[in-house]
Structure formats: structure tokens, C-alpha cells
Amino acid sequence: MKEQLEAIRKGALESIGGAVDAAHLESLRVKYLGKKGELTAVLKQMGGLSAELRPVIGQLANEVRASVEKAIEAQAAVVSERALAARLEAETLDVTIPGRKAAQGHKHPMYAVLDDIKEIFIGMGFEIFDGPEIEQAEYNFTKLNAPENHPSRDWTDTFYLTEDSSVLLRSQTSPVQIRAMETHGVPIRMISPGRVYRKDEVDATHSPMFHQVEGLVVDKGITMADLKGTLNTIIREIYGPDTQTRFRPHHFPFTEPSCEMDIQCHKCGGTGCSTCKGEGWIELLGAGMVHPKVLRNCGVDPEEYSGFAFGFGLDRLALGQYKISDMRLIFENDIRFLEQF
Numbered sequence: 001m002k003e004q005l006e007a008i009r010k011g012a013l014e015s016i017g018g019a020v021d022a023a024h025l026e027s028l029r030v031k032y033l034g035k036k037g038e039l040t041a042v043l044k045q046m047g048g049l050s051a052e053l054r055p056v057i058g059q060l061a062n063e064v065r066a067s068v069e070k071a072i073e074a075q076a077a078v079v080s081e082r083a084l085a086a087r088l089e090a091e092t093l094d095v096t097i098p099g100r101k102a103a104q105g106h107k108h109p110m111y112a113v114l115d116d117i118k119e120i121f122i123g124m125g126f127e128i129f130d131g132p133e134i135e136q137a138e139y140n141f142t143k144l145n146a147p148e149n150h151p152s153r154d155w156t157d158t159f160y161l162t163e164d165s166s167v168l169l170r171s172q173t174s175p176v177q178i179r180a181m182e183t184h185g186v187p188i189r190m191i192s193p194g195r196v197y198r199k200d201e202v203d204a205t206h207s208p209m210f211h212q213v214e215g216l217v218v219d220k221g222i223t224m225a226d227l228k229g230t231l232n233t234i235i236r237e238i239y240g241p242d243t244q245t246r247f248r249p250h251h252f253p254f255t256e257p258s259c260e261m262d263i264q265c266h267k268c269g270g271t272g273c274s275t276c277k278g279e280g281w282i283e284l285l286g287a288g289m290v291h292p293k294v295l296r297n298c299g300v301d302p303e304e305y306s307g308f309a310f311g312f313g314l315d316r317l318a319l320g321q322y323k324i325s326d327m328r329l330i331f332e333n334d335i336r337f338l339e340q341f
């Protein structure tokens with residue numbers, strides 16, 4: 001039995017020393033020290049020993065048990081240290097690898113142009129007003145003095161939202177003039193940029209949704225000279241100090257007199273080219289002196305106050321500024337296109 005015990009000790013210490021992980025070690029503990037283990041099996045035979053031999057073998061068995069337990073403990077420390085080292089190795093982060101750069105967006109070219117325009121107007125004492133895109137016909141047409149049979153009221157031109165033609169997608173930013181005079185009162189100097197909607201076929205220069213900037217100035221003693229002076233100043237801020245302009249008579253229901261303003265073609269300088277369709281001039285905006293009826297519709301006395309108003313298309317201005325040939329491009333939101341600006 002003595003040899004048996006020594007053999008167990010030898011075998012146990014050897015295999016424990018070679019245990020590679022905690023599970024392996026646990027299986028060895030069961031193998032040698034467990035209830036059905038080798039050491040227990042030997043001890044079970046002790047009943048058959050003589051009285052002299054029993055304490056000797058008993059002591060040896062205890063020693064073997066103790067040395068096996070100690071070896072397991074020592075190896076457990078080795079194994080767990082090795083496991084930690086392996087884990088640290090596996091989870092190493094290389095902090096020197098360059099990070100992935102987050103893509104950064106930027107302002108849409110049209111809004112960049114709008115920001116410049118706002119700056120110029122704010123510098124001249126204008127306030128920025130906002131108005132609803134879903135508008136009442138009352139504001140989009142009636143209070144702006146558009147007669148009941150005006151062609152722009154037609155269902156083929158305007159997106160109506162109710163059968164009775166009372167609610168629509170605004171076809172112009174001009175209703176914000178009315179709202180501004182009603183809420184803010186006069187005197188007033190304001191612009192109102194925003195989306196407008198018309199039943200236009202889509203092509204290179206038309207879209208059913210586009211952007212306008214409306215302007216309104218009402219005060220005592222405002223004349224056509226103020227209109228021309230203000231618009232000339234602004235156009236020269238945008239297009240340069242030598243930009244030539246001209247005013248042509250026109251008709252709008254909400255202004256009297258009304259005009260359109262052209263600028264000399266910035267591409268050919270007035271000799272005629274494809275940009276100005278050979279005209280030498282480019283139509284830029286509609287304007288006029290606010291019709292007395294419109295002032296009265298907003299509770300303003302036209303005997304006391306006068307004013308001018310104007311409206312222009314923002315999209316075409318941006319197209320011109322960035323030399324973009326097709327309006328559809330600026331609404332498609334194709335990143336490959338937008339990234340160029």
C-alpha cells in the first residue's frame with residue numbers, strides 16, 4: 001500500500017504540474033482526491049491492515065493528500081495567472097491605429113446663398129419673418145388684392161387642399177406681407193424667405209416646389225425712389241458694385257405701380273449669350289409700391305403710410321451664383337453633387 005500511495009503522489013504531482021487550465025485542474029482533483037478518486041480507493045482498503053501498519057499508512061495517506069492539495073493550489077495560481085496573461089494579450093487595443101473620420105456635412109448651397117442675402121438685409125435694418133406653407137386663399141390671394149378670376153387662383157395652377165378652395169399650399173411668399181403687417185404693424189422692414197408650390201412641370205428651370213424671398217417696407221413717405229435705391233444696393237452687394245440694373249413696368253395685383261427688375265447679364269456683360277438668351281439682361285424680381293387696397297386690408301391707412309414690396313426666386317439666384325445648369329440637381333440631395341460646394 002505504501003508503494004501504491006507513493007505512486008499516486010508521483011502521478012498526481014506530475015499531472016498537476018502539467019495542468020493547463022482550471023477545468024483540467026478540477027478534473028485532476030476529482031481524479032485523485034474525489035469520493036471515487038484514487039486516494040479514497042486506497043484508504044478504503046485500510047480496514048484490512050494490521051494495527052501497527054494502519055497509523056503508518058494513515059499518516060502517509062494524509063501526507064499524500066496534503067501534498068496533492070498543495071500542488072493543486074500552487075498550480076491553480078499558475079493557471080489563473082496564465083489565463084489572465086492570455087486574456088490581456090487577446091484584448092490588446094492598438095491605440096495608435098488612426099480613427100475612422102466621421103463624415104461632416106455642410107450647408108446646402110441654396111441655404112448658403114440665403115444666409116448671405118439675410119446678412120445683407122439685416123445690415124439694412126430688415127427683420128426676418130416666417131409664414132405657413134399651408135395657407136388660406138384669403139392670405140395667398142384675397143387680401144393681396146387678387147381678383148376672384150385671377151389665373152393664379154386656378155386649380156390647374158395652385159395646389160388646393162380643400163374642395164372649397166379655401167386652403168392651399170402657398171403659391172408665393174407674398175401672404176407673409178399680410179401676416180407681418182397684421183401682427184407686427186407698421187412701420188415695418190421685413191423679408192420672408194420660404195418654400196412655395198405651383199403645379200409646374202418639372203424641367204431644368206422649373207420645380208413644383210421652389211423658394212422665394214419676399215420683402216416689404218412700409219413707413220411714412222416711402223416712394224419708388226426708396227424701392228429702386230434699396231434694390232440696387234442689395235443687388236450690388238450680391239453681384240458686385242458695377243452691376244447694372246433696369247426697371248420695366250409690369251403688373252401685380254398687390255402693387256401699383258408694379259415693375260420687374262433685370263440685371264445686366266453677369267456672364268456676357270450685356271452683349272447677349274446663352275445665359276441671358278441673347279437679351280443681355282436677366283429678369284430677377286417683381287416689385288412695386290404696395291397697393292392702397294392691400295394696406296387697407298391690413299388696417300393700415302394709405303393716406304398716412306406708403307411702402308414697397310418685392311419678391312424673387314431664390315433657387316435661380318443660387319443656380320446663377322454657383323453656375324449650376326439644372327434646378328433639379330439642387331433638390332435631389334445627391335451627396336456626390338452637394339459635396340462639390
Ligand code: DAH
Binds near residue numbers: 310
Ligand atoms: N409674388 C410674386 C410672384 O410670385 C412676386 C412679387 C412681385 C412679390 C411683386 C412682391 C411684389 O412682393 O411686390 O411672382
